[in-house]
Amino acid sequence: AQSVAQPEDQVNVAEGNPLTVKCTYSVSGNPYLFWYVQYPNRGLQFLLKYITGDNLVKGSYGFEAEFNKSQTSFHLKKPSALVSDSALYFCAVRDINNFNKFYFGSGTKLNVKP
Amino acid sequence: DTGVSQDPRHKITKRGQNVTFRCDPISEHNRLYWYRQTLGQGPEFLTYFQNEAQLEKSRLLSDRFSAERPKGSFSTLEIQRTEQGDSAMYLCASSLDKWPSYEQYFGPGTRLTVT
Numbered sequence: 001a002q003s004v005a006q007p008e009d010q011v012n013v014a015e016g017n018p019l020t021v022k023c024t025y026s027v028s029g030n031p032y033l034f035w036y037v038q039y040p041n042r043g044l045q046f047l048l049k050y051i052t053g054d055n056l057v058k059g060s061y062g063f064e065a066e067f068n069k070s071q072t073s074f075h076l077k078k079p080s081a082l083v084s085d086s087a088l089y090f091c092a093v094r095d096i097n098n099f100n101k102f103y104f105g106s107g108t109k110l111n112v113k114p
Numbered sequence: 115d116t117g118v119s120q121d122p123r124h125k126i127t128k129r130g131q132n133v134t135f136r137c138d139p140i141s142e143h144n145r146l147y148w149y150r151q152t153l154g155q156g157p158e159f160l161t162y163f164q165n166e167a168q169l170e171k172s173r174l175l176s177d178r179f180s181a182e183r184p185k186g187s188f189s190t191l192e193i194q195r196t197e198q199g200d201s202a203m204y205l206c207a208s209s210l211d212k213w214p215s216y217e218q219y220f221g222p223g224t225r226l227t228v229t
Contacts, residue, residue, distance in 0.1 A: 004156075032216055034217055034218075036220075041222075041225075042222060042223075043118070043205055043207075043220035043221050043222045043223050044157065044205070044207075044218075044220040045220070046217045046218065046219060049214075049216070049217050051213075051214045051216065052214075090156050090157070092156075094216060099162075099169055099170040100162075100211075101159050101162070101170060102147070102157075102159060102218065103159070104156030104157045104158075105156050106154070106155055106156050107154070107155070107156050
């Protein structure tokens with residue numbers, strides 16, 4: 001079965017410090033991986049994706065993510081956090097062997113303190 | 115605004131009533147997805163369309179739920195005989211679904227409250 005795990009319900013970081021939001025996946029075959037951000041009472045916004053190619057992918061708002069096949073991880077990173085980055089972050093995997101359904105993690109709340 | 119739109123944004127209904135939600139995807143997108151999201155959880159897949167064809171439906175979706183996408187444009191999600199457990203945010207997303215553009219673009223959601 002396909003699944004995505006976000007082991008941390010919440011991540012706290014001080015403004016200006018680097019941040020990491022963790023994601024691991026379980027998929028048969030090559031994974032298509034995505035990160036989304038959700039602000040209160042809003043829909044999800046696409047941040048970045050890994051389909052193939054370089055393991056380090058860059059996305060919107062200075063975010064990047066590193067695909068690690070051996071560890072089946074796709075952690076979201078940013079070198080210097082902003083207070084405005086505070087939001088809910090979701091990792092997702094597309095199941096190319098099951099009607100191309102998407103599976104989302106349970107989300108990680110990122111708190112960036114001034 | 116050329117993003118995904120959903121209507122209504124909020125719906126309060128009494129248990130047992132029927133409700134219908136509408137989603138207008140990004141015009142050139144051929145795939146349209148419906149999700150349900152409850153507090154503290156990630157979006158849960160309900161169903162999706164490739165153009166007008168409904169290709170997959172979650173086993174979690176009871177017979178009270180039905181979705182359509184006539185002419186491959188907008189989509190509607192209907193819930194019949196609503197129950198309190200149906201209270202959630204209902205999200206619609208669309209995607210181009212051509213290599214490598216598989217990412218989904220989400221609407222703002224419809225928040226359903228069943229009293």
